Amino acid sequence: MLQVLIGLIIIAAIIVGGLYIFRKTTTNRVNDIKAKKYRLVELHVEQELQSGLKMSLTGESLEEFKQLQTSFDQIRNEQFKAIDELADNIAREIKGINVIKTQSDVKMLDNLVNVAQHDVTQTRETLNDFKKIDQKHRQAVSKLEKKYQELRKQLLSQNFKFGDSIDNLEDELSKLEDEFDKFSTLTTNGDHASAKEILATLEVNTNHLESLISVIPGLYKKLQSDYADQLAELKAGYTKLVGDDFNFNDGNIETQIANVETQRVAVLGKLADLDVDAVTKADETIERQIDHLYELMQTEIDARPQVTEIMPQVSKFIIHAQNQNHELMLELDRLGQNYTLDHGELETARGLGEQIRQLEKDYQNDLNAIEAKQAVDSDILARQQEALVQLEQIEKQQTEINDSVSGLQNDERRAKETLRQFAIDIHGIKRHIEGLNLPGLPKAYLEYFFVVSDEIKKLDSDINKIKINMEDITKQLLIVQSDLETLEEQTNDVKDSAQLAERLLQYANRLRENNAEVEAAVQKAQKLFDEDYDYSASLETIATVLDKVEPGSYKRLEDNYYGK
Structure with a gap:
């Protein structure tokens, strides 16, 4: 009987000890959760929201801010209150013995605080976004205002660099300034939601205008000045070359110059309309055509002194080759009376003679063209350079034939x-x-x-x-x-x-x-x-x-x- 009593006492002691430990740990955990909630209160989000009112928000932005205030009021008045009430209930429950319900309530309390913490954090982040966009828009107002002043100043002081494009550039700038005024008003009034859409468009269009102002002067200079000067130089140069008896395979050079001039004027019109992409492509075409015309003329200019030098050389070489072939034919004819020439020496020598006669004919035709002032120097140069190559080959063959029969x-x-x-x-x-x-x-x-x-x-x-x-x-x-x-x-x-x-x-x-x-x-x-x-x-x-x-x-x- 005594042993049973002792056993009951031990069990009772264990239960009492267990309840004590449970109450102690639960109390500590509840205190930690309440401290977590207290830290949320100490953030004084309501004061941050109060300072947000100084942004003077209007329109859609103001509505969004009001919703944010309402959401936080709900957190403070409902979620925080529910947390406090549940914490008080748990404090009372700890004194009892319903351990399971107490544990469940502690978990619920922890969840409520976590949800509140998430909502408070989101509220603060949203409020911070409001402040950032307010600051961004106000900075954008200052930045864009300064930029438009600079662009306006540049267009006024350097209008000569833009030609007829200046009017459309000023119109584009005026449109941007009008949109900027709307953006500035919305920003000042605090309607950042509406201002945000305008700012995105403003930034794109401003960058485009800056690009135009950067690119157009270079294109205008090339079209208005550089190409005009080059075409005038080409026209004068062509006239002088024709006067100096130069001829060209491409007989319509004067027409080509006129066509390029027409293109130049037309492209200037596109530049005035700010069609930079089309102007850039056309500019490349015009530049390529002008380079081609310069090359045509320079080729003939370079060829003239070379033709003057090569013609006497070819003439001497032809005479030399004719004499060599004549002597070779005489020698082959003499040797052919006493020896059998079975390697086609005579036929080869006759063929060389025909080649020489054709080269002489081509030479005479070119010489006549020069004297008649109808020669295309580059063609003559190419033909006579090839003639020199053929004459060297002919001389080599003549030598080989002569060497092959000289020892008979x-x-x-x-x-x-x-x-x-x-x-x-x-x-x-x-x-x-x-x-x-x-x-x-x-x-x-x-x-x-x-x-x-x-x-x-x-x-x-x-x-x-x-x-x-x-x-x-x-x-x-x-x-x-x-x-x-x-x-x-x-x-x-x-x-x-x-x-x-x-x-x-x-x-x-x-x-x-x-x-x-x-x-x-x-x-x-x-x-x-x-x-x-x-x-x-x-x-x-x-x-x-x-x-x-x-x-x-x-x-x-x-x-x-x-x-x-």
């Missing part, structure tokens, strides 16, 4: 000397082979000997014709040279094979009586030597059997023959 006589002389040496060489080969006193010569050797001999005879016949082909002669010389070298090699082979075979047969005769194989080989080798004239086969037959009967004997006899 020397080539013929050297070819005859080489032919004479070939005849000596083959005669020497013949005497050498005959001096061996062989029973006969191999058929293949004789055939090759006569082939080379016939080649030399043909070469001799071709080189002694009335008209010879040196290119063909040169090819024959190379063939005969090669074949003679081969014939000399074959002659040496026949000589060496025959003499070695004789030595080996003499050596084998000492062995034949006691060796039937040697006897048979000697007879076979002797037959190949005496009847078939196949000295290499004879040598191979006897050498093979000697090496078999007496190894190393062939090598010893061969080394002895070659003097090793």
Whole structure:
């Protein structure tokens, strides 16, 4: 029983302690929330609103301000009051034991204060916006008033820079000043909502007018002064150039100058109407046309002294090329009687002659045009510069043709000397082979000997014709040279094979009586030597059997023959 009592006492103590802690923490939290609300009151927003009345607002702005005051009165009279009443209720509830309801009311109290804080902050921000726009509009009044005074002063003091545009510029400025007066009145009266719309339009239109005032003087100067002076200079320059016998491919230059002048006057009219975009595009076109006209005239002016300089050069070059081609044709004709010219030298030279005649014709036409004062100098300059290039190419081709045929006589002389040496060489080969006193010569050797001999005879016949082909002669010389070298090699082979075979047969005769194989080989080798004239086969037959009967004997006899 005692234990139960003690347990109940402990539970009661815990409950009492818990309630104490709950009341303490809840009281602290409520005090914090009330302090938060008190700080909102301490902002004295009502005083800020009272000072806002000094802005002397009217119209839509005044209505918006009144709504702002009404909203804050609701915050102060209703929201703040509800917060205070709920805080008092919570203070009473804390003394009881309805913990759940107390906690719910504390949350509600916190929400009410947060909402009030948000509404107060929004009220102050809106009020601050009113002050800012009031300040902005009043500054804009001062700024725009000063700017319009400056623009008016600029238009009055520099009206000569704007030409006929000045009237429309002043009209635009007057319209802006009228709108500015409306804006200034609305701002002074505090109707900032209406003033805001006018200010936006004023700023755009003012910037546009400033841009016009900035751009127009430059455009006007170019159109009224610069282009007018340039066109006058072009007209006077063209007249003088025509008087100095200058001609132009573009024959309507005077008309072009007049057309540009018409455009200039028309564009000045657009500038007076303040159509700057159209004027800017037209200005670029006029400038481009004027530059083109200057370029046309300058091209002919620059070409005249160059034409004066180049014409004598071309004349001398043409005469030189004609003389060169005449001499080349004579030389080719002379050489053509004795030599075959198979690379089209004559045809090429004739073609060069035709080119020279055409260049001379063009030159004469240009010279006649100059004398008749009908020449377009730039055209003549281009044509004669190209003529110089062609004449240089012609001279190069003439030189190449001359170089290719100038050595024909020397080539013929050297070819005859080489032919004479070939005849000596083959005669020497013949005497050498005959001096061996062989029973006969191999058929293949004789055939090759006569082939080379016939080649030399043909070469001799071709080189002694009335008209010879040196290119063909040169090819024959190379063939005969090669074949003679081969014939000399074959002659040496026949000589060496025959003499070695004789030595080996003499050596084998000492062995034949006691060796039937040697006897048979000697007879076979002797037959190949005496009847078939196949000295290499004879040598191979006897050498093979000697090496078999007496190894190393062939090598010893061969080394002895070659003097090793």
